[in-house]
Structure formats: structure tokens, C-alpha cells
Amino acid sequence: MSEAPAVSIDQRMRADIAEAIFDQRLAPGTRLSEAGLGEIYGVSRTVVRKALFHLAADKLVDIRPNRGAIVWQPSPAEAHEVFTARRVLETSLLAESLPCMTPTDHAELDRILAADIAAHEAGDRQAMIRASGDFHRRLAAPANNSVLLAFLDELIGRSSLIVALYDTRDAAPCAHHDHAALLADIATGDVAPAQAALAAHLRDCQDRLVLDAPATETPALADLLRGPRRA
Numbered sequence: 001m002s003e004a005p006a007v008s009i010d011q012r013m014r015a016d017i018a019e020a021i022f023d024q025r026l027a028p029g030t031r032l033s034e035a036g037l038g039e040i041y042g043v044s045r046t047v048v049r050k051a052l053f054h055l056a057a058d059k060l061v062d063i064r065p066n067r068g069a070i071v072w073q074p075s076p077a078e079a080h081e082v083f084t085a086r087r088v089l090e091t092s093l094l095a096e097s098l099p100c101m102t103p104t105d106h107a108e109l110d111r112i113l114a115a116d117i118a119a120h121e122a123g124d125r126q127a128m129i130r131a132s133g134d135f136h137r138r139l140a141a142p143a144n145n146s147v148l149l150a151f152l153d154e155l156i157g158r159s160s161l162i163v164a165l166y167d168t169r170d171a172a173p174c175a176h177h178d179h180a181a182l183l184a185d186i187a188t189g190d191v192a193p194a195q196a197a198l199a200a201h202l203r204d205c206q207d208r209l210v211l212d213a214p215a216t217e218t219p220a221l222a223d224l225l226r227g228p229r230r231a
């Protein structure tokens with residue numbers, strides 16, 4: 001099976017930009033110039049556009065008429081709306097998913113929690129953000145509703161960006177001890193207390209956001225995407 005090199009470059013560009021956003025190297029509102037990206041990666045604008053459309057579908061990038069693509073810049077109000085929407089959606093999904101959870105689901109949640117703890121110990125912020133999203137997705141997955149799970153996926157992507165952009169008290173998207181406590185509630189199989197614990201956890205995530213506008217100084221794109229990692 002042969003893969004066109006352009007496809008892998010497109011995927012790498014998408015992953016690089018997402019990583020730069022999660023690592024806070026790319027600030028909200030940073031313009032992602034098609035020509036600039038094309039030059040950095042040595043690809044055509046068509047390839048760049050494809051990567052940008054994927055990032056826009058992930059809600060990490062906003063494509064605006066006359067302004068081109070920019071890193072999504074959620075207002076504090078939008079940030080709150082995203083977390084409120086998650087609370088409504090995730091507590092409802094939990095009522096469907098909890099009674100359907102199998103030992104495999106429980107084992108998978110334990111595995112994700114262990115990965116989250118390891119990420120905290122390593123101080124790997126991107127891995128923490130990923131583990132946090134995976135945990136919430138996995139919690140809802142047994143509900144087996146593809147429409148609601150797609151909504152959730154979008155909300156988790158947007159909240160990852162919000163958490164990456166706005167500092168939180170301890171720089172982590174979710175407190176892993178909250179997830180551990182939540183799993184204890186889930187293990188009882190009792191829907192109401194588990195829903196209450198999940199709602200309280202998401203409210204705490206929301207309260208921990210410091211929604212002051214971050215600085216939007218923008219060094220050259222090439223430095224942000226490929227430059228040596230700064231200490």
C-alpha cells in the first residue's frame with residue numbers, strides 16, 4: 001500500500017498545529033497564513049487548506065472570510081457555554097451509558113486514568129489534555145449514540161483548546177483525583193450519585209478557568225511550529 005507524501009505532510013501539519021495550540025505556542029487569534037505554512041512545509045496551498053479545514057472541523061481553527069484561518073479565539077462567554085453544554089450533555093449521556101458498562105469499559109477507564117496520572121507525573125501537558133478528553137469520551141461511549149457522541153467530541157475538542165489557552169490554577173484540564181473519585185461512584189452502578197459527581201467535576205473544571213485574555217504576541221510561524229523547544 002503506497003501513501004502519497006502529500007497526505008502525510010497534511011497530517012503532520014495538522015498534528016503540529018494542534019500540538020502548538022495545546023502547548024500554548026500558538027496564541028488564540030494567531031493568523032495561520034496559507035502561503036506561510038506552504039513555505040514552511042514545502043507544500044501547495046491546496047495541501048495547506050486541507051489541513052486547515054480539518055483543524056476547523058476540530059474547532060481548533062476558525063476560517064473567516066477576508067481574514068483567512070486563525071487559531072480559534074473563544075471569548076470568556078463562549079468558554080463558559082462550552083462547559084455548560086458539556087455538563088448538560090455528559091450527565092444525560094451518563095444515565096444511558098452507566099447501565100451498559102461492561103468490565104472492558106471499566107478496565108479501559110482505569111487504563112486512561114493511569115495514563116493521566118503518568119502524564120501529571122511527567123508534567124506532559126499535552127498528554128494530560130489528551131487523557132482528560134479520552135476519559136470523558138470513554139465514559140459516554142457505552143451510551144452508543146453516535147449523534148450525541150459526535151457533539152461531545154466537538155465540545156471536548158473545544159474545551160481542550162479553552163483549557164490550553166486560558167491558564168488554570170494547576171495547568172491541568174481535569175484533576176485526576178476527581179476522575180478517580182468519579183470512577184468509584186461509577187463502580188457502584190448508581191446513576192444519580194454518579195451524575196451528581198460528574199456535574200460537580202465539570203463545574204469545578206469551569207470554575208478553575210482564568211478567563212482573562214491571554215497575551216497574543218505572535219512570533220514567526222516557523223519558530224512556533226518547528227523551532228527548537230524552549231525551556
Ligand SMILES: [Zn+2]
Nearest residue numbers: 132174175201
Ligand atoms: Zn474530567
